[in-house]
Amino acid sequence: MLTVSRPHRHDVLIAAVGLSGGLALWLIGLHMQGPRPFDEPWMALVPLAVMAGLELLRRSAPLTALLVAVPALVADQFTVGSLATVLMFTDVVYAAVVYGSPAVARRIPVASFLVTVGVAIGFLAWFRTAEALLIGVVTGLVSFAPAITGVSVRNHRDAAETARLRADQTALLAEMDRAQAVTAERARMARELHDMVANHLSAIAIHSTAALSIDDPGTSREALGVIRENSVEGLAEMRRLIGLLRHSGTEDGPSAAPTLASLDVLVEQARTNGATSGLTCTLEDARGKPERLPAPVELAAYRIVQESLTNALKHAAPGPVVVRLAREDDVLSVDVTSEFGSRPGPRAPGSGAGLVGMRERVALLGGTIAAGPEPAADGRKTWRVRAELPVGERTMRE
Structure with missing residues (x-):
């Protein structure tokens, strides 16, 4: 089923102006030509009305409008003629190039040029x-000039559309980069929060369970002391993390990133927290002069040790x-080993x-990392976390 779209309001306006202008010229008796085979003045209104109707199709069916406009213009030459008919024909040619298919837009300028040359040569012969060349010039102004104008406008529109699509693509890529950056930052914050607080909360969970399950005032007091110490330190870590996030990107903001120089403090804290569970934590630094x-x-190594001690x-x-x-x-190697097996007493749950x-x-x-149970020299099993971190500038990804 053939469907015809409604004419664009601008096309309706152009058709109305062209038709009314042609009628006005006809009423005052202003014609383009002298005596013709059909020299009755009203005969010029037929091509005028046809051309005005074709203006309604200049966007929806530009090629059809042009194919009908050509014989209408030729028919107008056998009447006294109307300037409005010729002007509307030039607009139909222009619209066919601008709104037609790419193939039509390429062929119309070539065809109009050949017609212009053919008309000039034919009338000259x-x-x-030499005055016969003026007919070729007029033909070029009526057909070839609007076609070239349409090519220029179409090229500019295509370039603008390409630029818009490129801008949309750039905006989409920027949004994807932003979303990835937000996701990476959230993951980094989650790692920092987990590594900084999990150790203290694990100690609090274990010692609070011990205080509740063992009915001994001394044990309860000792457990409450450890709980208070870890609560204060955990709160300090949280404040430091919040301060880092609040001052991120500023030169005078606090530096909350721990270093390997503070590992001895971390191990000492783990030794205190694990004393009631029978754990003895030691640090062996074989780097020589650090x-x-x-x-x-340094941050990754510190967090790996911190998380390994928390798991222990x-x-x-x-x-x-x-x-x-x-x-x-x-290559910096970080190795943390602990006894693998069940133990008596309270244990804190893990999430992985x-x-x-x-x-x-x-x-x-x-780098590389491996974590899991391994057989020990005495036949027992140990849980081992071993990470190898490249420290050379060529292998760094950050």
Whole structure:
């Protein structure tokens, strides 16, 4: 079923103006030509009305309008003629190039140029006077000039549309980058929050359970002391994290990133928290003379040790918890071992987010990490976390 779209309001306006202008010229008797085969003045109104009707199709069916407009213009030449008919024809040619298909837009200028040249040569051969070239000039102004104008306008519109699409694509990519940056920042904040607070909350959970389950005033007092100490330190860590987020991007903001120089404090704190569970935490630094490493490496190593000590406090059986640091060439190795097995007494539940966070930190630096049980020399099993972090500038991803 053939469907015809409604004419655009601008096309209706152009058709109305063209028709009314042609009628006005006809009423005052202003014609373009002298005696013609159909020299009755009213005969010029037929091509005028047809051309005005074709203006309604200049957007919806531009090629059809042009194919009908050509014989209408030729028919107008056999009447006294109307300037409005010729002007509307030029607009139909222009619209066919602008609103037609790409193939039509390419062919119309070529065809109009060939028609212009053919008309000029034909009339020059017929009249054999130089004035005959003026007919070719007029033909070019009526057909070729509006076609070239349409090509120029269409090219500008296509360039503008391409620029708009490129801008939309750039905006979409920027939004995707922003969303990825927000997701990465949220993941980083989640890792920091987990690593900073989980250790203290695990100690609080274990010692509060011990205080509730063991009916001994001394044990309860000792547990409450550990709970208070971890609560104060956890609150301080939270304040430091909030301060870092609040002053992020400023030169005078607080630096909340811990370094390997403070590992001894972290291990000492873990030793205190794990004493009631039979854990003995020690630090072995085999790096020789410690040197300052890139900040992302020091932060990742510190958080790996912190999370490993937190997991030991939650799950390790009574025994030694050893933290070892070593450096070989451009690789910093972090090794944390603890007794693997069940233990008596209260235990804090785990969510598995700590291991995920450690893997994410190591992956961001291009390193490797392994965590799991391993057989020990005495036949027992140990839980071992070993991470290797590149410290060379060429292997850094941050």
